[in-house]
Amino acid sequence: MSAALLELDDVGIRFGGLQAVANLSFAVGANQIVGLIGPNGAGKTTAFNLITGVYKPNAGRITFDGTDITGWAPHRIARAGIFRTFQTIRLFNGQSVLVNVLAGLHLQTRQTWWQGLLRTPAQRREEERLRQTAMDLLARLQLDQLADTDVASLPYGVQRRVELARALVARPKLLILDEPAAGLNDHESAALNETILAVRDEGISVLLVEHDMNVVMNVTDHIVCINFGRKIAEGSPEHIRSHPDVIEAYLGKDDEDFLPPAIGSAA
Amino acid sequence: MKAVLDGINRPWIGAVLWLAGLAVPLALDQTWMFIASLFAVYAIVALSQDIVLGRAGMFDMGHAVYFGVGAYATAILNTQFNWPILATWPVAVLLAALAGAVLSAPIVKLRGDYLLVVTIGLNAIFVLALNNNLARMTGGPDGIFGIGVPSIFGWQLASASAQFWLDWVAFAATLVLIHNLDRSHLGRTLYYIKHDQLAATTMGIDIRAYKVLAFALSAALAGFAGTLFAALMAAVSPGAFVFTESVTLFAIVLVGGQGSIPGVLLGTALMFVVPQAFRQFAEYRYFVFGIAMVVVMVLRPQGIWPRRRSAGAKA
Numbered sequence A: 001m002s003a004a005l006l007e008l009d010d011v012g013i014r015f016g017g018l019q020a021v022a023n024l025s026f027a028v029g030a031n032q033i034v035g036l037i038g039p040n041g042a043g044k045t046t047a048f049n050l051i052t053g054v055y056k057p058n059a060g061r062i063t064f065d066g067t068d069i070t071g072w073a074p075h076r077i078a079r080a081g082i083f084r085t086f087q088t089i090r091l092f093n094g095q096s097v098l099v100n101v102l103a104g105l106h107l108q109t110r111q112t113w114w115q116g117l118l119r120t121p122a123q124r125r126e127e128e129r130l131r132q133t134a135m136d137l138l139a140r141l142q143l144d145q146l147a148d149t150d151v152a153s154l155p156y157g158v159q160r161r162v163e164l165a166r167a168l169v170a171r172p173k174l175l176i177l178d179e180p181a182a183g184l185n186d187h188e189s190a191a192l193n194e195t196i197l198a199v200r201d202e203g204i205s206v207l208l209v210e211h212d213m214n215v216v217m218n219v220t221d222h223i224v225c226i227n228f229g230r231k232i233a234e235g236s237p238e239h240i241r242s243h244p245d246v247i248e249a250y251l252g253k254d255d256e257d258f259l260p261p262a263i264g265s266a267a
Numbered sequence B: 001m002k003a004v005l006d007g008i009n010r011p012w013i014g015a016v017l018w019l020a021g022l023a024v025p026l027a028l029d030q031t032w033m034f035i036a037s038l039f040a041v042y043a044i045v046a047l048s049q050d051i052v053l054g055r056a057g058m059f060d061m062g063h064a065v066y067f068g069v070g071a072y073a074t075a076i077l078n079t080q081f082n083w084p085i086l087a088t089w090p091v092a093v094l095l096a097a098l099a100g101a102v103l104s105a106p107i108v109k110l111r112g113d114y115l116l117v118v119t120i121g122l123n124a125i126f127v128l129a130l131n132n133n134l135a136r137m138t139g140g141p142d143g144i145f146g147i148g149v150p151s152i153f154g155w156q157l158a159s160a161s162a163q164f165w166l167d168w169v170a171f172a173a174t175l176v177l178i179h180n181l182d183r184s185h186l187g188r189t190l191y192y193i194k195h196d197q198l199a200a201t202t203m204g205i206d207i208r209a210y211k212v213l214a215f216a217l218s219a220a221l222a223g224f225a226g227t228l229f230a231a232l233m234a235a236v237s238p239g240a241f242v243f244t245e246s247v248t249l250f251a252i253v254l255v256g257g258q259g260s261i262p263g264v265l266l267g268t269a270l271m272f273v274v275p276q277a278f279r280q281f282a283e284y285r286y287f288v289f290g291i292a293m294v295v296v297m298v299l300r301p302q303g304i305w306p307r308r309r310s311a312g313a314k315a
Helices: A044-051 A074-080 A097-103 A113-118 A121-140 A156-168 A186-201 A213-219 A237-241 A244-251 A261-266 B002-022 B030-055 B064-081 B085-104 B112-131 B160-182 B185-195 B197-202 B207-233 B243-256 B261-277 B279-299
Strands: A004-015 A018-029 A033-037 A059-064 A082-084 A174-178 A205-209 A222-227 A230-235
Touching: A004 A044, A004 A205, A018 A033, A018 A044, A018 A059, A018 A205, A018 A222, A018 A230, A033 A044, A033 A186, A033 A213, A044 A174, A044 A205, A074 A082, A074 B197, A082 A156, A097 A121, A097 A156, A097 B185, A113 A121, A113 B160, A113 B185, A121 A156, A121 B185, A156 A174, A156 A186, A186 A205, A186 A213, A213 A237, A222 A237, A222 A244, A230 A237, A230 A244, B002 B160, B002 B261, B030 B160, B030 B185, B030 B207, B030 B243, B030 B261, B064 B085, B064 B112, B064 B207, B064 B243, B085 B207, B112 B243, B160 B185, B160 B207, B160 B261, B185 B197, B185 B207, B197 B207, B243 B261, B243 B279, B261 B279
Parallel strands: A033 A205, A033 A222, A082 A174, A174 A205
Antiparallel strands: A004 A018, A004 A059, A222 A230
16 A cells, blocks of 8 residues: 555544544555545545645544645645545635636746736736636636636536636646535536546546445445444445445435435446 | 726726826815825725735724834934935835734734734734834824925925825826736735635645735835825824724725725725815714715625626736
8 A cells, every 4th residue: 555645544533522533544546536435424524624634633644645744734735736626616706717717726826926016027928827727727628618707607517617627727646526526417427427537547546525326436446435434344336335334324224214316326 | 808898997997097186286276286195195005905804805903003104114214313205115114014924923813803803902002102102212192293305316305296296106006016916816816815715725825824925015005105194294193093094994995895996996085085175074074984884884795896806817
């Protein structure tokens, strides 16, 4: 496992009396798409917040690209190469798609604040270069026609794509997607699958939380299933699909009336 | 196309209004020239307040401190150390910027309302220090009189019109800087921070560093306005930098429109020009402005002349 890009080692966090994540260990290898699944409230988003520095773990160690990043501030973790999207879309409303995507270029920006205030020729060239980089990526995700549109006026599925564009333009080493298919129609969801696979082929590792089992089963190489903050199973999609603990976590032991459509449709 | 027209039109309108202002000394009397100069100075302070409040989204209700630091720096250096006014400019601006950075560094992490209370406290301490004749230099409650006039290349800007030109040019320079800010990486970054700190920080933005930078820049600009103010009035006293002045600046930005240059200028005109022009109503200005604040906040919370969507989109 020494080749792993991201490695969680016995990571835990406690909020007051609630152990939200406990003894969580898993790894994301280079060029790998890893899915993190589990019932609602299992601690998936908390795990993402731990990895991206939004929360600091009480226990354990997180290593990224050979560096211990445990407890780092989120902006330093971004600098290390981890970028993410959010379960509840967090775009900068009131601004255009282009300006939103330019946020992802923050770390690649080379202008100083005083160059900006004076609008020097070098700064103008830099702005043009940033705009071009952003537009190229928008074109790739079929968003270029919407570059000047206020993100708040866009349909949900398109907003998700803008958020993905904002993370992708940052050239992450690891892309973290929190329920990227939530609220997407079948067509959008299929396009998302293709995008995720294409991203992986460019050498970007992906870690995703998803309830849509079509996405999870079709694109991931490896799945980690957690429940009540603890890992209950790990392995290939085929392995996870038939794992008794996973089925129990989703279906419950006795309650046979409750059949989540997610697992059902994937099987 | 509409966006392009938007981008060209508004600065163009601003330039025309500014040029029209140049006619004030030709067409109107000394009083109006003074009012126009005062407007220019207060417009610069209000625009500087808008960097922190309207653009970075920090509730700074002690902005008169930085205005005062600039004004007192010029007053003290000129009257007690015989520095020429222009030579005091860089010191006034740097001292104000330093005050902004040092005072804000420990507090920018505070949530909006807490930050607001702390900045009120800073303003109170500042005025107290001035009133108590800090370092035997600030002159106590009476302040400092007899501040000299600026001179450029040996030419004394003694007349009211000369002061007007100076302030009016400084005002133009400020407008250009703020306009550029909105189209720069820094302007965008402040917008990201104001609207979603979590999303901003996960994009690699060091929020604290940018907030302190916003405070320092804003304070520098306020300090610059302060030095102009000292030269224009030929005197400074604590009364010009008290908490109610900070509230007024805060209100100008909220009522005019956060992050909107025309909005802030409109607010400044309402607050500082109208009362001067109609002296008999001057004592009612807080009354009128207070009502305006209530009405605007209820009916039009984005301000009278809000920032246009996608300002800063012009890459």
